[in-house]
Amino acid sequence: MFFNFHKNHKELLLTIFVMYAMLSIFIAVVPAIDVQENNGPLPNEKDMTEQERHGLAIFIENGCVACHTQQVRDIAMDKMWGGRPSIPADYFYSKERMNVWQQSPSLLGSERTGPDLTNVGERLNSPQWQYLHLYNPRALVPQSIMPAFPFLFKIKAKADSVRDVILAVPDNFRRGIKGDIVATQDAKDLVAYLLSLKQASIPTPDQFLPNPTSLMKKEQPSVTSASASPGSSSDSSAAMASAGGAPKSNGQALFTSTCSLCHQASGEGIKGAFPALKGSTIVNDADPTLHIKIILEGYDAIPGYGVMPPFKDKFDDDQVAAIINYERTSWGNNAKTITVDDVKKIRATIK
Amino acid sequence: MKYSKDFSLSFGTAFIFLIMLLPTTLFAQATEDQKEIFTHAGVVGALVIAMLLLLLFVFIITAKVNKLISNAQNEKKARERRSLQEELLSLEGKDLDELLQKRRAALLYKLKGTELSGTAIPADEKGIIKSATTEMEVPFLSEKKYVKAPLKVDPGLRNLIMAFLGMAAFWLIFGTSVGEYLGIKFVSPDIDHLAWLSFGRLRPVHTNTVFYGWASLAMIGLAYFVVPRTSNTKIYSLKMGWWSLGFFNAAVLIGDLFLMGGINNGGGEYREYIWPVMALFAIGLLLSTINFYKTIATRKASEIYISNWYILAGCVWTLTLVTISYLPWYQNGLGETVIQGYYMHNAVGMWFMTFTLGLMYYYLPAALNKPIYSYSLGVLAFWTQMLFYTMIGSHHFIFSPLPWWLQTIAIVFSVGMFIPVIAGTTNFLMTMKGSWKAISDSYVLPFLLTGVVYYFLGSSQGSFEAFRFTNYAWHLTDYTVAHSHMTMYGIVSFMLWGCIYYLLPRITNREPNQAYVGMHFWFAFIGLLLYEFSLMIGGTEKGLMWMEGVPFIQTVVKMAPYWLWRAIGGSLMLFSHFVFAYNIYFMFRKEKREETSSTDTISELSLA
The missing domain is CATH 1.10.760.10 (Cytochrome c-like domain)
Incomplete structure (x- = not known):
């Protein structure tokens, strides 16, 4: 036999070292060099300050x-x-x-x-x-x-x-x-x-691999699907939505994942930082124009409170309407709900 | 007999029922669509693994219950005897009289005490009897065999091994106390607000301490016995061994202080020590590697025992690994991520697993007092371990921006890992075959058997987790944490404990209290079960919720009870480590030599 690992410790040591080093270079070093060298910034990616x-x-x-x-x-x-x-x-x-x-x-x-x-x-x-x-x-x-x-x-x-x-x-x-x-x-x-952590946009359309086939029906996150949203008449929502009626989105889920981070799940906000929505005159106003505008364009009008960012790019009309309806019917608020068309109209004026 | 059979039967049906029920109850909220994921190979495989583990636990409990029942049965037999007696009494006539007379004579018979020995005065002329007692104890715990013959070992080497194992026990206590504290922080995040104790800084302290403090020192300490013993020669240099120990301890101590002070290498798991600290570790390892190699080179046996293959390879591979992973030239951008995947998996596979398996090839046959089942299977497992384990690091970054081909290789070779794992498991189990009685008679072998079972289950689980499909549900969740504890704790730590309990009493000539060893085993085992099952179930639920797209914070709320159970399991594990440390202390204590000294004097007297 050419090699006798059982009896020759030098051969054994050398073989295990050389083979492992070769495997490592193949699986780690070469790919690492490759991804390091073949890389550059995106056109609109900014260097860090x-x-x-x-x-x-x-x-x-x-x-x-x-x-x-x-x-x-x-x-x-x-x-x-x-x-x-x-x-x-x-x-x-x-x-x-x-x-x-x-x-x-x-x-x-x-x-x-x-x-x-x-x-x-x-x-x-x-x-x-x-x-x-x-x-x-x-x-x-x-x-x-x-x-x-x-x-x-x-x-x-x-x-x-x-x-x-x-x-x-x-x-x-x-x-x-x-x-x-x-x-x-x-x-x-x-x-x-x-x-500074923001994804730089790329020109090609953004695509994801879908979730496993068995879950395909769930691909649209339930946040935007038509599960019952309190305050909006969701029963007939599908028919009405196409006619620009009640929103299809789940206002509560959207509120929880985004708005509640500042305004709190209780709607009470944080004193001195984020204003309360519970009992707010804007939220309870029969005319929803300002309420819609604030969400679309952001707001910096209440002294002593933080600046609210605009959400016009983040949420579509349906989602904005769902959030507004949730806010208008929660925590004791009892204002008139709005339709998707209301949002559409306001959005047209600000563009 | 019938009684107990009925019982275990009903126990069995109840268990099968439980298995059938489990997936549906666990995921009761899963929709029709989601149920389909339970037909996927990876998920089914991992579920089977979990079930096997549960089955094992139930098996042990059933065996214990059966024992209780057979005790009850003995009482039943006694009742039957009494009823027979009554039947006899109801007989009449001469026959009966004769029978009773005979019986009466028999019952009245008394031993004179000289029937066997005659009338000569007893004397222990050969000095055979060491202790005599007339009292019988009824044990609550089953008694295990005691060590009969201590192993002869050079006192210098013995001290070195004891120092390694003692320090290992210290780092285990420290590292797992930190781990327990981190577990508590999941339940009570405002427990402290100190920078040095904040979660992100302490987490690597826990992982690095148990890795480079506990497991590494225990492994090397145990190898300092195996290498000279199987080479049938003296260790090459004791001095190098002590220096090596010093470097290891310095690395862990300085590294931990740095981590708590906020100085780390960039946050890559297990690679958090900055390079000067890791260099200390590497120097320590290099010294021991040279020491082992030189000892093997001067061996007095012609063949290199398989344990030494693994030990030598573990050392050489880890030195290579650390060097490659800390060199700076290819680690910008995602280069670092490629190396990180490679490093974190190879540190586990090429260092801890390889080395510990090497120890198993010595300590398991030694504890069973019989040779390993198949030497060739050990060699096969060795080469496949090198080939497959090296390649699978990138399976920690499935669906990440790493090159797709790299991810695919990692998945394919993860499946290949079944070969060394099955080869190793078969080898160990076949070695144990036919010696099951020895396992229940020993306080060493239960640790080793648990380690072997976890070796199979934990490693298979790892292979299943690498699939693309299972990554949807489990990657980035607490399931991974459960897996790493199943392997580093279930496999490596249990095997190391078994080896330590085999070796230490034989070289210090002082056995631990068996009840305490049992306590160590059971608390560690039950604690680990609680730990891994809570995180596996919770992690799965979390992953499914992510897929549904629910707000992230809801998954945090969902995990709360599972994190609590994890902390409870962790407490049991930590408690068992204190018991282990006490056992070590007990074996280390300077022997009072009461019993031995009296035997010594007797043997001296008899010599005189």
Whole structure:
């Protein structure tokens, strides 16, 4: 026999080393070089600013990648995290070696204990929300199990209202803190990084692999499907929707996944940050024009409250109508519901 | 007999019923469409694995219950005897008188005490009797065999092995305490607000400590016995061994402090230590590798025992792996992700699995006192382990932007993993075949058997998880966490415990309290079952909810009870580690040598 591994330790050692090294080069090193070299930024993908890079360092320092992925997988169920599947170019700027001690950050992640962050800068683009959420996530999302990061903030007896970012922390989350709670530079950089996380658009149509065939009927997420939405006359919705009547979408589900993050599931908002919808004069107004406009165009008119982003690109008319109807008939609100046509009309005026 | 048969029969039917019921009750909310996913090969396979595990548990419980029943039956027999007596009494006539007279004489007969020995005074002239007792104890726990003959080992080497295993136990306690604390944070996220203890920083402390502290040190410590023993020679250098231990401990200590302070390598799982720290680990490993290799090179047996193949390969592969994975030149963009998949799977497969299997090829036959069933099967498993395990790293990134062909290779070779797994499992089980009595008589073998069973179940589960279809439901959910505990805990840790309980009493000449070893086993086992089943069920529900597109926060709410059960299972596991640490301490304590010293004096006296 040419080789005798049973008796020749040199042959054994050399063989296991050479074979393993060859396999490793084939399965790891060569593909790694390949994907590294054949990559470049998308036309409208921006390089990270210095502040965002430092924010990324804070992100890595605190192990956020343990729970938050940054990959929209090429399957329909991941649609909720981005408009298209992630591609290698998306990571061109963010996944560079950090410094001599630390390698390129592992952003894709392997567990989604918290939401995916690929598009979080688009989805949750209010800095006030991000700061308060970092200070204590449960102040905004009561069921959240994300760690609180009060150590990214400091207490000042009297904060400078111009230069400092002052947090509107609800009393039950202040833990007896008397002074003003303001963001440190680390918190500002981290928020800058989070808000910079937006999927750059690509010219080709965005397509996902469908969910497994047996689930195809579910491909359209139930958020937009015609399950009973409280407050709207959903029974005859299918017939009416085509005629521009009651919306088909599930207003409650849409509200829960988006609006409730600021305005809270209770509709009571957060004092000093996000206004209440419960009992709101705008929501209860018989004329829905302003209500619709605010959702489509955003709002920055109530002093002392955060800026509301526009949602005209995120929601279609049907979804906006469903959300509005949910808001108008919940938490004791009792205003007239609206139709899809109402939204369509207002949208036409703002375009 | 009939009684117990009926009972186990009804137990069996109840169990089958339970199996039939389980999928439907677990996923009662699943729609008609979703039910179809239970016909998919990957899902069916993984469900079967889960069921097998449950079956095993039920089997053990049934056996225990049967034992109780047979005890009850003995009482029944006694009743039958009494009724026979009554029948006899009802007889009449001369026959009966004669019978009774005889019986009376028999009953009145008394031993004089000299029937066997004669009238000479008894004496233990050969010094055979070591202890004599007239008291009988009724044990609550079944008694296992005691170690008869300690193994002869060079005191220097013994101290080195003890130091490795002692440090391993320390890191186990530390690492799993951190793990338990993390589990609690899922239930109570505001338990503390300190930067050094925040979840994202502590999680890698848990994983790296149990990886590079507990399992690695235990493996190398155990190998320091196997390599010289099977090479029939002395260890090449004790000094190198001590330096190696020092480097390992320094790596884990410094690495953990860095992680808690926020200095990590970029967040890739198991690759969180920055390169200077990992370099310490690699130097420690290199020293031990040279040590093992030189010992094997100077062996006094012509053949290299199969254990040494695995041990040597584990060391060489891991050194290669760490080097390739920490080199910077191909890790920008998704290059890092390719290497990350490769690293995190190979660290488990080429280091922990390979090395632990090597230990099994020595300690299992040793504990059974018989040779391994098939040497060739071990060699086959060895080469297929290298070929298949190396290739499957990218199955952690299915549907990701990694090249499609890379994902496909990973899936195909994941299925190929059945070959080494079945070869290894068959080999171990066939070695145990015919010695089942030895398993219930030993406090070592239950650990090893559990490890073997998990080796089959956990590895098969991993192969099933790699399928594209199963990725829809399970990838990125807590199911993965359940899987990694089934493997690193169910396979590696159980096997290591078995090996430690075999080796330590034989080299320290001091046995642990069997009740405590049993306690360690049962708490770890039941804790692990709670842990993995809560996360497997919860993870599946979570994945199905994601597919339905419900708001993310609802899945968090859904998971809450499962996370609570995970924390409870984790508490049981942690408790068992404290018992294990006590057992180690007990075996380490300087022997008072009361019993042995008295025997020593007797043997000296008899020599004189």
